[in-house]
Amino acid sequence: MAQSLPVSPLAKPLPPLHAVPGVKLGAYEANIRYKNRLDLVMFQFESSTQVAGVFTKNLCPGAPIDWCRNALQVTGGTARALVVNAGNANVFTGQAGKITTQETAEAAAKLVGCRPEEILLASTGVIGEKLDSHKITTPLPHLFSHMTETKWEEAARGIMTTDTFAKASTRKTTINGSTVIIQGIAKGSGMIAPDMATMLCFIATNAAIPAPILQELLAENIQDTFNSITVDSDTSTSDTVLLFATGTAKNTPPFSSQSQELNHFKKALHEVLLDLALMVISDGEGAQKIFKVCVKGAQSDNSAKRIAQSIANSPLVKTAIAGEDANWGRVVMAVGKSGEPANRDTLSIMIGGIPVAINGVAVKNYDETPVVAHMKTPNILIEVDLGIGQGQSHMWSCDLTHGYIDINGSYRS
Amino acid sequence: MAQSLPVSPLAKPLPPLHAVPGVKLGAYEANIRYKNRLDLVMFQFESSTQVAGVFTKNLCPGAPIDWCRNALQVTGGTARALVVNAGNANVFTGQAGKITTQETAEAAAKLVGCRPEEILLASTGVIGEKLDSHKITTPLPHLFSHMTETKWEEAARGIMTTDTFAKASTRKTTINGSTVIIQGIAKGSGMIAPDMATMLCFIATNAAIPAPILQELLAENIQDTFNSITVDSDTSTSDTVLLFATGTAKNTPPFSSQSQELNHFKKALHEVLLDLALMVISDGEGAQKIFKVCVKGAQSDNSAKRIAQSIANSPLVKTAIAGEDANWGRVVMAVGKSGEPANRDTLSIMIGGIPVAINGVAVKNYDETPVVAHMKTPNILIEVDLGIGQGQSHMWSCDLTHGYIDINGSYRS
Structure with missing residues (x-):
């Protein structure tokens, strides 16, 4: 079970967390699937709280995703509460899953005193098993009555599934001279996992920002952070x-x-998102190292992104990182298989800042010592220059180890 | 090293191999990279032998691929010989790699008495290391003078890299009442591997078929065979x-x-290609099981193919197969992540012929016993019905095990 997994060697301790004015929260042991651990989390927000959301592009989404998308549409971007459970993703549960989201939102709305559409929902865990709403709605009043402004750590723990450490990040910044706080929690290890699943991230700020602008800020800053990681x-x-x-x-x-006036806020938001995104891959199933792939000189930024993704997702690149092997031949292969414009004879590769291949040929008699030393560190850098254009992009990923097979190849039981 | 890998539990013994009239061949220990094993192979063909070829879609191909593509163009599809080496792929070797192909073809052409363009070339092995042509051209005369019609097994062994067993398939059939033979050899374990690499397949027949028609037959039959496997x-x-x-x-x-009049020939060619393709994935690095993914009810055949690929390539599906876990939630995820049109509420999944989810909901109280028994076999069948159209396709793949990590995550040296 999740609880018995060894903590990732790349784990980050929780930073000191603060209250975010206007937010109360808490967590509860609801035994949805896990015993002896927090698995139900609730946030309550001041009236007129604005909200922005970004959701999976997977075309078979869970019922809570459908609920949230619709709720944001109906309210135009206001929210009064968020209810999250771990242990059951309420995915592929048909009409029953839809009813569960409706009943959960109604129960929470009654407690808060708002419309059901002002309640947002998220579920993470096993796919295809019915999630009975009473497992959430029965303990919810107790959880609701015990929420405070300071239970961020409990919330960070309460949303965990296969995560081996709790993930949170916080920044203070200013907008128009007012000090504001941005603080978030996240969970996720594989992009999806067997009995557990998913990447979830919830961030709150006490800043006053209208929902349409908040949505633009989130969409803009998600590209280089959560949309640039892969396990x-x-x-x-x-x-x-x-x-x-x-x-x-x-x-x-x-x-x-x-x-x-948003420049400082944007920078802080980007930092919080990047912090949390890197924590998610640092907790990638079995991960011992993370690596960043930087691609430049591509035909376009989009092309660079697809090449970076091809490298970051390649099982052969990921096993080479695990083996501390500066195997740039696999990087070439991954560039080529991306299907994006590339020219072997202008392709150059650097590992840990050291050129290993330039213009399609291995660097002769290069000093392998610093490259070997770099491969032994937990943060690996692979840079690729296509040499054919101005497009650039990057991705972060983690290595592929025996731990991944152990976690994902065992019986569900 | 490759030689010390345990033989795949899915290994097939070589069938009794025959002479293919008009073909002489042999293998030789040239020490290109491996010691104490065959690593240089040559085929010689009767004059006016026709040839068809299908090559990698990788946009950073090796120099021998460039050579073959050009040679087929120049000759219009005739060939007098084929020279193959294992141990060095001559990939990402710049101008030097091009010179090696030229010199190798010229040396072979001199022995055979033909134009260099009538010599085809293939190399497999490490990427990015210069392949000196003299390593091939020096032993080539000796190899050439010892070729016979019967050395198919030596040739099958001579092209191996990380392969754990030699791969060959043979069929007898008829064209217009004449008995003809179709016989081929293949190598490949990962789609590419660290010090080694690649899938190679060479098939010969004594049938008389003009090159343009041969090319159509190959292109047509490759789709459901070599283009439908993934490691x-x-x-x-x-x-x-x-x-x-x-x-x-x-x-x-x-x-x-x-x-x-080609119907029997086509069927036999398809069988040889499928035999060899399935042997390649049966020797997938670390493979303990192979599985077939059949997709129907998709919007189009192309869409079905992309969904089948998404499932067949999913590390989470592949580790579930390894763990003998009938984890259909991961199949749903892989359908959704393909980005192809799909509707959760019409999606059905069968494992080993047993429905486990119908129209977006898990089958209630289904008898898991036959599914569990099926998951313990070495040949797994996953069927997906999208329920939205008539498109269908399939893919074969192998499981993802600790063996894959062992083979690909170890130091190159």
């Missing part, structure tokens, strides 16, 4: 990132996502 | 399938690839 190329049916802005900082709201 | 989604820079027709059977040549 095993598999895409969960439940991936969710939600960003809540309670507005209690009472800053003058920005007029546009491009306003100069 | 790790990684695509070699050197994949090559060549089909030679010596014409010594002196049958009346067919006028079209659609001629009725």
Whole structure:
């Protein structure tokens, strides 16, 4: 079971967490699938809290994804609460799954005193098993009555499934002179996992930012963070990132996502998202190392992205990283298999900043010592220059080890 | 090293092999990279032998691929010999790699007494290391002078790299009443591998079939065979399938690839290609089981193919097969992540012929016993019905085990 997995060697300790004014939260042991651990989490937000969301592109999403997409549409981007459970993803559960989301939202709305559509939902865990709403709605009043502004750590633990460590990140910054806080939690190890699943991320700020602008900020900053990580190329049916802005900082709201006054906020939001995204791959199933793939000189940024993805997802590249083998031949292969424009004779590769191949030929008699030393570190850098254009992009990934097979190749039992 | 790998539990013994009239061949220990094993192979063909070829779609192909593509163009599809080496793929070797192919072809052409372009070449092995042509051209005269019609087994062994067993298939059939033989050898374990690499397949027949028709027959039959297998989604820079027709059977040549008179030949060719393709994945690095993914009810055949590929390549599906876990939730995930049109509520899944999910919901109280028994066999069948159209396709793959990590995650040295 998840609890008995050894903690990732790349685990980060929780930073000191703060209250985010306008947010109360808590966690509870609801025994949805796990015993003796927190598995039900609730956030409550000040009235008129704005929300933005980004969801899985998987075309067979879970019922909570359908619920959230519709709720954001109906409310135009306001939310009063979020209910999350771990242990059952409520995916591939047909009409029953839809009823569970409706009943859960109604129960939470009654407690909070709002419309059901102002309740957002997320579930993570086993796929294809019915999730009875009473498993959530029965303990919910107790959880609701015990929420405080300070239970961020419990919430971070309560959403874990195969995660081996709790994930949170926090920043203080300013908008128009007002100090604001941005703080988030995340979970996820494989992009999806057997009995467990999914990447979830919930971020709250006390800044006042209208929902349409919040959505633009999230969409813009997700590209280089959560949309630039991969564990095993598999895409969960439940991936969710939600960003809540309670507005209690009472800053003058920005007029546009491009306003100069948002520059500090954007930087801090990007840092929180990147922190959490890298923690997710650092907890990739069996991960011992993470690596960044930087591609430049491609025909376009999109082309560079697809090449970076091809390298970051290649099982042969990922096993080479695990084996501390500076095997650039596999990088060439992954460039070629991406199907993107590339020219063998202008292709150059650097590992750990050291050129190993230039213009299609291995660097002669290069000093392998620093490359070998770099491969032994837990953070590997692979740079590829296609030499045919100006496009650039990057991806982060983790190595593929025996641990991945152990975790994913065992009986469900 | 390759030689010390345990033989795949899915290994097939070599069938009794025959002479293919018009073909002489042999193998030699040239010490290109491996000691104490055959690593240089040559085929010689009767004059006016016709040839068809299918090559890797990887956009960073090896120099021998460039050579073959050009040679087929120049000759219009005739060949007098084939030279293959194992141990060095001559990939990413720049101008030096091009010179090696030229010098090798010239040396072989001199021995045979033909134009260099009538010599085809294939190399498999490490990427990015210069392949000196003299390593091939020096032993070539000795190899050439010892070739016979019967050395098929030596040739099958001579092209092996990480393969744990030699692969060959043979059929007898008729064209217009003339008995003809179709016989081939193949190598390949991962789609590409570290020090070794690639899938190679060479088939010869004594049938008389003009090159343009031979090319159509090969292209048509490759789709459901070599283009429908995957080990790790990684695509070699050197994949090559060549089909030679010596014409010594002196049958009346067919006028079209659609001629009725080719029906038996097509069936036999398909069987040889499928035999060899399944042997390649049975020798997938670390493979303990193979599985077939059949997709129907998709919007189109192409869409079905992409869904089948998504399932067949999913590390989570492949580890579930390894763990003998009938984890259909991962199949749903892989359908969804393919990005192809799919509807959760019409999606049905069968494992080993037993329905486990129908129209988006798990089958209630289904008898798991036969499914569990099926998962313990070495040949697993996963069927997916999208329920939205008439498109269908299939893929074969192998499981993802600790063996894969052992083979690909170890140091190169």
